Amino acid sequence: MPLPPAKPSNGKPRDSLFQQVTDRLATAIVSGGLAAGELIPNEGDLHGEINVSRTAYREALKFLSAKGLIEAKPRSGTRVAPRDHWNLLDPDVLHWFFTAGADDRFVHDLYELRLFLEPNTAKLAAQRRTSAQLVAIETALIGMESHPPFSEENILADLDYHQAVIAAAQNPALACLKSVVSETVRWAVGQQVAHGPRPYMTALADHRRLYEAIAAEDGERASAVMTMIVIDSLHHTLSAVHRSRQGLAPAAGG
Numbered sequence: 001m002p003l004p005p006a007k008p009s010n011g012k013p014r015d016s017l018f019q020q021v022t023d024r025l026a027t028a029i030v031s032g033g034l035a036a037g038e039l040i041p042n043e044g045d046l047h048g049e050i051n052v053s054r055t056a057y058r059e060a061l062k063f064l065s066a067k068g069l070i071e072a073k074p075r076s077g078t079r080v081a082p083r084d085h086w087n088l089l090d091p092d093v094l095h096w097f098f099t100a101g102a103d104d105r106f107v108h109d110l111y112e113l114r115l116f117l118e119p120n121t122a123k124l125a126a127q128r129r130t131s132a133q134l135v136a137i138e139t140a141l142i143g144m145e146s147h148p149p150f151s152e153e154n155i156l157a158d159l160d161y162h163q164a165v166i167a168a169a170q171n172p173a174l175a176c177l178k179s180v181v182s183e184t185v186r187w188a189v190g191q192q193v194a195h196g197p198r199p200y201m202t203a204l205a206d207h208r209r210l211y212e213a214i215a216a217e218d219g220e221r222a223s224a225v226m227t228m229i230v231i232d233s234l235h236h237t238l239s240a241v242h243r244s245r246q247g248l249a250p251a252a253g254g
Helices: 017-030 054-066 091-100 104-128 131-146 152-168 178-195 197-215 219-245
Strands: 070-073 077-080
Touching: 017 054, 017 091, 054 070, 091 178, 104 152, 104 178, 104 197, 104 219, 131 152, 131 197, 152 178, 152 197, 178 219, 197 219
Parallel strands: none
Antiparallel strands: 070 077
16 A cells, blocks of 8 residues: 655644645645746635635745745735745655656656765765664665565655665765655655566665665665666656556556
């Protein structure tokens, strides 16, 4: 069973009134339904879709403003901010993009960032990891291997695996980008279900090879394996997305 979306960074459940208003406005913005410079709908405009309270509406606007999605100006009202003002690496913003249906350009941009980040992180992890950090990576890997592909437990273990590799790099600045990896992995795995378990088993074997490279303190090999993991994930994810858009059956290979 695919894993539900991560809890929003505000800690409130996604079915709360505040979150419903926030999600409705945010997905309209990132999908282009509300263009840059366009006025944000008021409470009355949203009443036909959801039961909006003034408090929830104001909280939602404050939250979206903090994410850079909207801006309020005197005598101009609250409007959609230009895209270059958006905090694209914020986990909530990433969630809204994925919910709205991220386009190929945005997916490529995220994976390009992952290609800068994760192979170098894996290299540092191999060079700096402690015994305890290696155990954390192995524990997550065993969790991936022990549960059916794409089950909730399997996906959680996958997320733990990537988080453990980042932690083993022992670089707090790199660790600030871990939410990008987690949200992208979470979404990508959900897309790849259509490919069936065969490509997943190949990826799982690569995760085992990465663990072995980190255990052997082989930074170059760890970097090369992580590069392969990210590139293969991009290929399978975009393939699944394209087939879904075209209404095609899942690709053979399961």
